[in-house]
Amino acid sequence: xxxxxxxxxxxxxxxxxxxxxxxxxxxxxxxxxxxxxxxxxxxxxxxxxxxxxxxxxxxxxxxxxxxxxxxxxxxxxxxxxxxxxxxxxxxxxxxxxxxxxxxxxxxxxxxxxxxxxxxxxxxxxxxxxxxxxxxxxxxxxxxxxxxxxxxxxxxxxxxxxxxxxxxxxxxxxxxxxxxxxxxxxxxxxxxxxxxxxxxxxxxxxxxxxxxxxxxxxxxxxxxxxxxxxxxxxxxxxxxxxxxxxxxxx
Amino acid sequence: xxxxxxxxxxxxxxxxxxxxxxxxxxxxxxxxxxxxxxxxxxxxxxxxxxxxxxxxxxxxxxxxxxxxxxxxxxxxxxxxxxxxxxxxxxxxxxxxxxxxxxxxxxxxxxxxxxxxxxxxxxxxxxxxxxxxxxxxxxxxxxxxxxxxxxxxxxxxxxxxxxxxxxxxxxxxxxxxxxxxxxxxxxxxxxxxxxxxxxxxxxxxxxxxxxxxxxxxxxxxxxxxxxxxxxxxxxxxxxxxxxxxxxxxx
Numbered sequence: 001x002x003x004x005x006x007x008x009x010x011x012x013x014x015x016x017x018x019x020x021x022x023x024x025x026x027x028x029x030x031x032x033x034x035x036x037x038x039x040x041x042x043x044x045x046x047x048x049x050x051x052x053x054x055x056x057x058x059x060x061x062x063x064x065x066x067x068x069x070x071x072x073x074x075x076x077x078x079x080x081x082x083x084x085x086x087x088x089x090x091x092x093x094x095x096x097x098x099x100x101x102x103x104x105x106x107x108x109x110x111x112x113x114x115x116x117x118x119x120x121x122x123x124x125x126x127x128x129x130x131x132x133x134x135x136x137x138x139x140x141x142x143x144x145x146x147x148x149x150x151x152x153x154x155x156x157x158x159x160x161x162x163x164x165x166x167x168x169x170x171x172x173x174x175x176x177x178x179x180x181x182x183x184x185x186x187x188x189x190x191x192x193x194x195x196x197x198x199x200x201x202x203x204x205x206x207x208x209x210x211x212x213x214x215x216x217x218x219x220x221x222x223x224x225x226x227x228x229x230x231x232x233x234x235x236x237x238x239x240x241x242x243x244x245x246x247x248x249x
Numbered sequence: 250x251x252x253x254x255x256x257x258x259x260x261x262x263x264x265x266x267x268x269x270x271x272x273x274x275x276x277x278x279x280x281x282x283x284x285x286x287x288x289x290x291x292x293x294x295x296x297x298x299x300x301x302x303x304x305x306x307x308x309x310x311x312x313x314x315x316x317x318x319x320x321x322x323x324x325x326x327x328x329x330x331x332x333x334x335x336x337x338x339x340x341x342x343x344x345x346x347x348x349x350x351x352x353x354x355x356x357x358x359x360x361x362x363x364x365x366x367x368x369x370x371x372x373x374x375x376x377x378x379x380x381x382x383x384x385x386x387x388x389x390x391x392x393x394x395x396x397x398x399x400x401x402x403x404x405x406x407x408x409x410x411x412x413x414x415x416x417x418x419x420x421x422x423x424x425x426x427x428x429x430x431x432x433x434x435x436x437x438x439x440x441x442x443x444x445x446x447x448x449x450x451x452x453x454x455x456x457x458x459x460x461x462x463x464x465x466x467x468x469x470x471x472x473x474x475x476x477x478x479x480x481x482x483x484x485x486x487x488x489x490x491x492x493x494x495x496x497x498x
Contacts, residue, residue, distance in 0.1 A: 017410055020270055024408055159273055161266055163434040185412040185458050193438060196445060209434050 013150045013180035015169045015187040019116045020159040028124035031148050033131040033139060036113030036155035037164040038210045039091050042226040044243055045135035046093035049232035051102030054242035057114040064109045077109035081214045092222050112155035133168060134232035140175045142235050163208045170194025201227045262399045262429035264418045264436040268365045269408040277373040280397050282380040282388060285362030285404035286413040287459045288340050291475040293492055294384035295342035298481035300351030303491035306363040313358045326358035330463045341471050361404035382417060383481035389424045391484050412457045419443025450476045
């Protein structure tokens with residue numbers, strides 16, 4: 001009688017601190033979680049949670065306007081924290097309550113998040129989804145269930161490291177690390193930073209450079225919402241050119 | 250009677266987490282501190298502290314061999330933690346006691362540190378020096394005295410973020426931050442990480458990926474030395490193609 005032992009190795013998890021470092025990692029066999037806490041991926045989760053049919057993330061403003069016209073969709077986006085001229089809406093989750101966004105299509109362009117999403121697609125990610133505190137549990141549950149290699153991709157700020165995306169990566173790692181192989185200093189740091197600040201998140205984010213940038217536009221409430229877990233707990237996945245709520249949500 | 254008020258602004262300090270992100274920063278009007286804790290900049294400080302006349306950092310192994318022959322100098326270097334074939338010595342600070350290195354010239358090539366040093370020079374840094382825990386105080390005192398913009402440049406590992414360089418950046422920031430303008434999430438994170446681990450440094454470094462890589466070669470003592478402050482407290486500055494001990498050391 002033979003007993004067959006199948007050695008099971010845990011899938012890898014890496015954290016990428018800037019889109020400028022994405023090329024150092026093997027993207028093509030990984031699920032890539034796009035993280036842009038302030039505010040693109042928080043807004044995406046919120047819009048889908050509130051019933052948006054789909055979100056088309058585009059890199060260029062011109063594409064946003066053209067696709068919006070063609071699909072009779074809502075156009076939205078920001079550069080440097082402000083609504084772009086020629087678009088209808090900005091990048092605040094508060095702009096997308098159910099009574100407004102339910103059943104509609106949103107075409108969205110943002111400074112950092114949509115850029116990283118397109119980079120991950122170009123590099124052949126096996127699956128692309130978006131993560132933010134408002135949909136923290138949905139992301140973690142999916143990564144645990146799927147059991148594949150994961151790249152947590154911080155969108156950063158024009159390629160510069162930022163704290164809020166790193167904290168979210170740390171929150172994910174904190175929840176799912178037992179199921180993954182993690183040999184990655186970025187991930188160790190991210191979890192340390194999350195543990196250090198998970199109980200003072202609202203005050204800590206006031207120290208970040210992005211807070212100073214965005215609070216100048218009166219967005220304090222937005223930013224606090226964006227670090228609140230599970231208030232829009234849905235899983236946005238990229239399929240056929242758009243982010244949609246994964247089935248089962 | 251007129252009172253003349255001169256508004257004095259503090260110089261900027263930025264932390265760069267990987268050579269791959271150096272191009273995002275204004276290098277040309279800054280002092281750049283090259284940080285490669287495991288082990289290039291720790292070795293450089295140690296060799297100069299023990300009387301080396303100068304250290305010529307070179308990017309290519311072939312250059313290392315050729316310059317070594319021409320100058321009758323000691324050739325040394327590592328790739329991936331091991332001594333390179335054709336060179337005489339490795340990248341361990343323990344290889345350079347006073348009785349061996351005093352009065353000699355060292356030609357050194359390493360995986361990450363010498364690469365970042367040359368990048369900073371190419372980008373026109375106003376001054377390049379090297380930092381590591383063994384010469385922490387010398388670096389801090391110089392930056393305080395000079396009072397110019399500073400870039401703390403982490404050499405990382407083949408452009409991937411590493412913890413030990415970040416901890417050193419955090420140690421510097423912790424000591425000199427009152428004298429600088431710091432609007433940089435990398436610096437906030439580095440100081441947080443340093444404060445979190447300054448009292449458990451020897452155990453913390455055992456969690457890093459680089460520890461696992463190098464301890465496989467039996468280098469534990471080396472690595473502990475490399476996170477010990479002020480045991481080779483000298484200031485290596487780059488002048489005319491070589492690192493020398495700054496006058497006043």
